Amino acid sequence: MEKIGILEGRQKQVYEKNGDGKEFDIKCETTSLSGSVSQRACVFCGSRVVLYPVADALHVVHGPIGCAAYTWDIRGAVSSGPELHRLSFSTDLKEMDVIYGGEKKLHQSLTELIAEYQPKAAFIYSTCIIGLIGDDIDAVCKKVSQETGIPVLPVHSEGFKGTKKDGYKAACDALLKLVGTGSTEGIGKYSINILGEFNLAGEAWIIRKYYEEMGIEVVATMTGDGRVDDIRRSHGASLNIVQCSGSMVKLAKMMEEKYGIPYLRVSYFGIEDMSKALYDAAKHFSDNPAIMQAAKQLVSREVSELYPRLQQFRKALEGKKAAIYVGGAFKAFSLIKALSSVGMSVVLAGSQTGDKDDYNGLKEMCDEGTVIVDDSNPVELSKFVLEKQADLLIGGVKERPIAYKLGIGFCDHNHERKIPLAGFVGMYNFIQEVYNSVMSPVWQFAPRKGGLS
Amino acid sequence: MKTAKTATQNACKLCNPLGACLAFRGIEKCVPFLHGSQGCATYIRRYLISHFKEPIDIASSNFNEDTAVFGGSHNLKLGLKNVTRQYKPEVIGLATTCLSETIGDDVDMILKEYVRLFDNGEPLPDGKPLPIMIHASTPSYQGSHIDGFHAAMKATVKQLAAEGPKKNLLNLFPNMVSPADLRHLKEILKDFSIPFVLLPDYSQTLDGGPWAEYHRIPEGGTPVKAIRETGMASGSIEFSSVLDDEKSAAGYLEKTFDVARYTMPLPIGIKQSDAFFGLLEKLSEKPLPEKYEDERRRLVDAYADGHKYIFDKKAIVYGEEDLVVAMTAFLREIGIVPVLCASGGKSGMLKKRLKELIPDCEEAGIKIRDGVDFVDIEDEARLLKPDMLIGNSKGYTMSRKNNIPFIRIGFPIHDRFGGQRLHHLCYRGTQELFDRIVNTVIAEKQGSSPIGYTYM
Numbered sequence: 001m002e003k004i005g006i007l008e009g010r011q012k013q014v015y016e017k018n019g020d021g022k023e024f025d026i027k028c029e030t031t032s033l034s035g036s037v038s039q040r041a042c043v044f045c046g047s048r049v050v051l052y053p054v055a056d057a058l059h060v061v062h063g064p065i066g067c068a069a070y071t072w073d074i075r076g077a078v079s080s081g082p083e084l085h086r087l088s089f090s091t092d093l094k095e096m097d098v099i100y101g102g103e104k105k106l107h108q109s110l111t112e113l114i115a116e117y118q119p120k121a122a123f124i125y126s127t128c129i130i131g132l133i134g135d136d137i138d139a140v141c142k143k144v145s146q147e148t149g150i151p152v153l154p155v156h157s158e159g160f161k162g163t164k165k166d167g168y169k170a171a172c173d174a175l176l177k178l179v180g181t182g183s184t185e186g187i188g189k190y191s192i193n194i195l196g197e198f199n200l201a202g203e204a205w206i207i208r209k210y211y212e213e214m215g216i217e218v219v220a221t222m223t224g225d226g227r228v229d230d231i232r233r234s235h236g237a238s239l240n241i242v243q244c245s246g247s248m249v250k251l252a253k254m255m256e257e258k259y260g261i262p263y264l265r266v267s268y269f270g271i272e273d274m275s276k277a278l279y280d281a282a283k284h285f286s287d288n289p290a291i292m293q294a295a296k297q298l299v300s301r302e303v304s305e306l307y308p309r310l311q312q313f314r315k316a317l318e319g320k321k322a323a324i325y326v327g328g329a330f331k332a333f334s335l336i337k338a339l340s341s342v343g344m345s346v347v348l349a350g351s352q353t354g355d356k357d358d359y360n361g362l363k364e365m366c367d368e369g370t371v372i373v374d375d376s377n378p379v380e381l382s383k384f385v386l387e388k389q390a391d392l393l394i395g396g397v398k399e400r401p402i403a404y405k406l407g408i409g410f411c412d413h414n415h416e417r418k419i420p421l422a423g424f425v426g427m428y429n430f431i432q433e434v435y436n437s438v439m440s441p442v443w444q445f446a447p448r449k450g451g452l453s
Numbered sequence: 454m455k456t457a458k459t460a461t462q463n464a465c466k467l468c469n470p471l472g473a474c475l476a477f478r479g480i481e482k483c484v485p486f487l488h489g490s491q492g493c494a495t496y497i498r499r500y501l502i503s504h505f506k507e508p509i510d511i512a513s514s515n516f517n518e519d520t521a522v523f524g525g526s527h528n529l530k531l532g533l534k535n536v537t538r539q540y541k542p543e544v545i546g547l548a549t550t551c552l553s554e555t556i557g558d559d560v561d562m563i564l565k566e567y568v569r570l571f572d573n574g575e576p577l578p579d580g581k582p583l584p585i586m587i588h589a590s591t592p593s594y595q596g597s598h599i600d601g602f603h604a605a606m607k608a609t610v611k612q613l614a615a616e617g618p619k620k621n622l623l624n625l626f627p628n629m630v631s632p633a634d635l636r637h638l639k640e641i642l643k644d645f646s647i648p649f650v651l652l653p654d655y656s657q658t659l660d661g662g663p664w665a666e667y668h669r670i671p672e673g674g675t676p677v678k679a680i681r682e683t684g685m686a687s688g689s690i691e692f693s694s695v696l697d698d699e700k701s702a703a704g705y706l707e708k709t710f711d712v713a714r715y716t717m718p719l720p721i722g723i724k725q726s727d728a729f730f731g732l733l734e735k736l737s738e739k740p741l742p743e744k745y746e747d748e749r750r751r752l753v754d755a756y757a758d759g760h761k762y763i764f765d766k767k768a769i770v771y772g773e774e775d776l777v778v779a780m781t782a783f784l785r786e787i788g789i790v791p792v793l794c795a796s797g798g799k800s801g802m803l804k805k806r807l808k809e810l811i812p813d814c815e816e817a818g819i820k821i822r823d824g825v826d827f828v829d830i831e832d833e834a835r836l837l838k839p840d841m842l843i844g845n846s847k848g849y850t851m852s853r854k855n856n857i858p859f860i861r862i863g864f865p866i867h868d869r870f871g872g873q874r875l876h877h878l879c880y881r882g883t884q885e886l887f888d889r890i891v892n893t894v895i896a897e898k899q900g901s902s903p904i905g906y907t908y909m
Contacts, residue, residue, distance in 0.1 A: 004667070007535055032491050034515045034528045035535030042492025064551045064593035065461060066468030070496035073850070086850075092461035098555055098594050105459060112457035128490050128552040129594070132521060159490035160516035160552060378510050379539055382667030397499050401508045405664050447665035 004383040009033045013374040015359075017366055026359045028374040031163055037377040039325070039398050040352045042159035044127055045071075046167020049415060050247050051123050051155065051174065053198050054226035055079035058119035060089045062106050062137060063127030067159075068092075075415040076200040079225050084119055093129070103135050110144045110152065120228035121151040123174060131158035151228070153177055164327075165246050165353045172251035175222065175231060179255060182229055184236025190285050191217040191237045193261075195252055196244035197268070197422075199224025200415060206423035207268055210278055214294040216285070222248065235259040239284050241266055241277070246328045246353045267330060268422035269430070270338030271306065275299045302424035309428055310342060313435045318343030320438055323390040325373070325381055325399055326413060329354025329362060335394060335413070336365055342431055347388035350376050378402050386448070391438050407446020409437030455828045463827035465771055465847070466797030468593035470548045471497045472601030474511050475629065477546025477587075479653020480609065481674035484542040486512040488529055488560060489550025504865040505632075505659045505873050510669070512536040512545075516552055525558045530567045537584055540669045543677060544585045546605060554592035561588060585677060587612050597798050599773045602629050606652060606702040613677060614684035616710055622682060623649045623736060624689035624712065626703050627878075628719060628775055629864065632660035634878045641879065644742045645733050650679045650686065652702070660873045684710040688736060690729075692719045694778040694810075695802035718810065719775055719878060721886070722783030723752060726879045748880035755884060756787060759891040762909075764788040766894060767837065771795040771830055771844040772863045774803045774823065776877075780843060780862070781819070782810045783883060789890070791819055792837045799824035827851055841893055846872075858897045860889055 006014050012027035032038035044061075048071050051059065061068035068090030079085065091109050093102050106124070114122060124141055137154045145152040153174040157167050192211060197204045204224035211218055219237040220230035240252045240263035252263035264284065266277035278299060282292040322339050324332050329351035336346045349362050350373035362372050371384045382402050385393055393403035396414025403410035411433045413421060421430045443449055455462070470487055474497055477485040487494045494513035501509045514525055514532040533545060549560060564586050571577055589608040591601040606626060627638055635656035642649040657673025683689070689703035689712050696716070698704040706712040720729035726749070730741050766789050770780045774796045784791045796803060803823045808814050814821070820837075822829065831851045834842070841858045842848050846866045852859035866872030876882035895909055 007539055009535070031517050032513075032515050033531075033535060035486070035512045035532030036515075036539070037494070037510045037512050037536070038491055038515070039495065040491055041495040042490045044490075045492050045496070060460065064468060065464050065466060065597070066471070066493065066496070066551075066593045068461070069464045069467050070500050072463060072847070088463050090461045090464060091459075092464070093594050095592075095594050098551070109457070109460035112459055113462075116455070116457045128516075128521075128550075129555045132552070132555045159492045160521050161518055163491075377539075378508055379667060379669055386666060397502055398495070401502055401506055402667070404506070405508055406667065407663055446663055451663070 004379055006380065007033060007036055010036060014380065015363070015372045017363055017368055017370050017372065019368055024360065024363050026356070026372065026374055028359060029165070029355050032375055037379070038375055039377060040164050040375060042164065043162050043167040043170065044125060044157040044159045046164035046247070047125060047155045047157035047171040048167070049075070049198075050168055050171035051223060052085055053077035053079070053223040054123070054228065054231070055085045056082040056120045056227050058084060058089065058113055058117055058122040059125070060091065060110060060113065060122060061125045061127060062091045062102060062130055062135070063093055064129070065090050065092045067125070067127045075198070076418050077198045077224055077415075078202055080205070081227075084117060089113060098129060098133055101133055101135055102130070103140050106135065106137065106140050107144060110140070111147065114144070114148045114150065119150065121153065121178065123153050123155050125155045125157050127157070128159040131161060151178055151181070163353065168247040169250050172248060172254065175251055176254050176258075178228065178231045180232070180235045180259065182232025184233050187219055187233070187236035188217050189238060190215060190288060190291065191219050192239045192241050192281060193219050193234045193237045194221040194224075195240050195242040195263070196248035197221055197224045198415070201418050201420040203268070203420045203422035203426060206420060206425060210298060210423065211281065213298055214278065214282060214291050215288070216281060216291065222251070235261065237261060239264065239281065241281060243267055244328055244330065246355075265330070267334040269331065269334035269426070271303060271341060271424065271427055272337050273334045274423055274427065275303070306424050306428055310431055313431050314342045316439055317431070317435060320344045320391040321347045321389060322392040322394060323348035323381070323385045323388065325350045325376060325393070325395045327352050327396070329358030331413070332362060333365065338427060338430060339434075344392075344434075346370060347390050348373065348381075348384045350374065382406060392434060407443050407448050409434070409440065409443070411437060455832050461826045463847070463850070464797060465795065465826050465830065466597035467500070468598060469591040469596055469601035469604070470550050470593060471500065472598035472603070472629065473546065473548035473589050473591045473605040475501060475655065476602045476605035476653045477548070478509065478658050479655035479674055480544050480546060480680070481676045482543035482670050483546050483674060484510065484512055484536055484540045484544075484670060485546045485548065486514070486532065486536060487548055487550055488514045488525055488553040488558065489516055490552055491515045493550045500865065503867045507659050507661065507671070509659070510540070512540075521552065521556060524556060525553050526563045526566070529558075529560070529563050530570070533567060533586070541581065542584045542670060544587060547586055547588045548591045548601065548605060549589070550591070551593040554590065560590075564588060585613070599629060599775070599798055600700070603696060603700050603702070607700060607705055609652070609680060610683050610702045611705055613680040614706060614710065615681045617682075617685040619687055620682065620685045621648055622686040623647050624683045624686045624703065624706065625649055625651045626689060626691035627651060628692045629773060630719070630878060631864075631873055631875050632656040633874045633876050634882060637876060637878060637881055641733070641745070644744060645737045645739055647733065647737045650683050651675060652680060652683065684712065686712050688713040688715060690715045690717065690732065692717060693775050694718045694806040695774045695800040697800065718782065719779035721779040721877055722786050722883055723749065723880070724786055725779060725782055726883060729879065745880060748884065752880045752884050752887070755887055759887065760788060762891050762894045765790060766840040767792045768841045768843050769793040769795065769830065769834055769837065769839045771848065774798045774800055776863050777803070778806050778810060781807055783886070785811050785817070787887065790817055792839055793820045793822065793830065793833050795822045795825045795830050795833070797825060831855065841890070843890075858893045860893050862886065
């Protein structure tokens, strides 16, 4: 087998922990190397994933058809009510629009769509060429907002203007314009917003129920099962609880600055982190000991039920090796802990958008020999999963066929998942997913296992 | 009813570069490369992967703000170098995007400069000869994915086809069909003992076996050597109804190298399949192999066995215009009324071609619409009350909402397993389609019956 090398220009984005005392200085938060087949998407993608679950808003993609077509109903972000977010709207710009400008078409499109769908707000996403042809989408949005009386929010998400992370920021900027425009009347003292939770397969509902059981009021979830009116009054909450490393910390910071709302960073994956997320919220409201009391009861009940059920998998999974490649690195921390609770180790941990702190944390957590990668690609990922003899790859749609081709189990931990993996129940589902793939008898036919030939 | 007409809602088309990437995957040792933002490559990969369930690596020149201001030359050259190092391709299939086209990058010139770098002594990536670079112009603000597919194939023959003494060789341009269809076409041509070049051929690159190590470029695809010979072929068959001469690879070969061009609709249904096999008999001067004679006989027999279940049923068929034309002709020959033939594409030829193929189009009440989206189709469906929808999986939402039985064909099929292995073409593909259509009607009847007959 030919040895696969790492591209010049990417070598500093790959690190193997091997106790050689070499300084850990991973390069990250940079644009992808041209020609490297990055697994990342673009600025637009970052904005689109964050805002997508706001279910009663109109999401209009201003540009040629592709960007809207590829993001039509692609996430497992479910809604308990309206489902406007599952439709795809595009100004579908043509050559003449590119030459003469797309402002008129955008204005006309918005006027018609708002009249027809009666949304609570509209998000207008700029795509690559909008940044070039000079459409003033701010002006169009302002005009339509005046004409229709609903917030019409430009999202500056031109694909080439940075990385996916810049798209998160653009989305947070748009959300911040909504925050603070609603009445906070009736919001109690023990109240939170859940940020960075997208209600994939109903995960936000699970989390919300936990907090509510503890006696905490949830004002808004952003953006899972999101509603415009909730977001407008979210500045009335006492605390922001932020999940998902990169995507919504920016909004939490801006809300702290503007409204004095503190925030906590949490993860809802795995027993340890899920429990901590509840305890941290309870600690914040320490003047009400009943909240901590309820948290303890909840955790104890859930864990005592979950733990024995998890043990049935442990015997089979103990000693198996996993590779993790996810969007945000913060999730990788939880996954490492969750896997270790059934005796699995991690041989590769990487992300599309992690920052220095994330990677330092990963390095501390990981065993010797673990590879840490930023903004990786199929060639590198396959090289490492094979070299490190992983039994499982955790990733998204684009990583799945890499694993399957090479005869390796796979767990989808990305936007398209249809099984909730958050919360205590999600931990069970996660391990079951892992088990179902790693232990499948089909791998006996894979070439790397001899292929029975 | 839809009143918002300006915006496209739930598009019934994809963008130009997607088609180019798909087509380039059908060339041996070729890596598709998009000159544009990282997102274009990644979204298209995701979209294709969800259908084909195969790793699909598409490189990107990864524009940033500087690139957009100062031009994509630097990024493109660096990207070409990197992809050459990492993938060791023999061909790079380079397609543009709305971004690179709007800033006006002169890609041909950049490629020339890139090649000159190595002539001037820059070490070659890995010391190997430079890959062949094929450039297709595919701005997303023009046409749709099918245009990108054809643009890539035309650019390929334009660059590679060579002049030479005429050979006993047939070019086949199959259009955007499934890997299973491509395999079937190859089998047919082999059975006729006709030397052929099938372009593109992603039957293996997008539907292949397991790997012991990562194959940066999966095995399979049309070899460059074979593509060079397309200029020396005695004829080209292209499956298309609406393709403009100027956009056609076969059209280019005819004009430039005098390669006889036979254009025909996709061979779906008995009549169109007969036409294709008839042409093969003529070109090969060999009779139809017994195997296909048998397939045809079984199909005629199946038509008889199944005709009553489907007669006069109403169908809406949608997708790429060429697929819609061929499917409509097939539906007519089995007694189904395609009450709406719809496409997100807009070649301007859909109506004309359908009327040529189905002269009683208007009397039969067949409505033809191009440039539509799924909300348009749904509006029509509410009025037309069809018995079935036939098209790619993006019609599922509409089918579910309006309770219309649904038959998935073409691309993409994102909500079912095995889309890459569906047959559509020739007697065999028609048989598969016919069985699925009949069974859909029977299942609907059985499911909604108070009795639940256990026989048909």
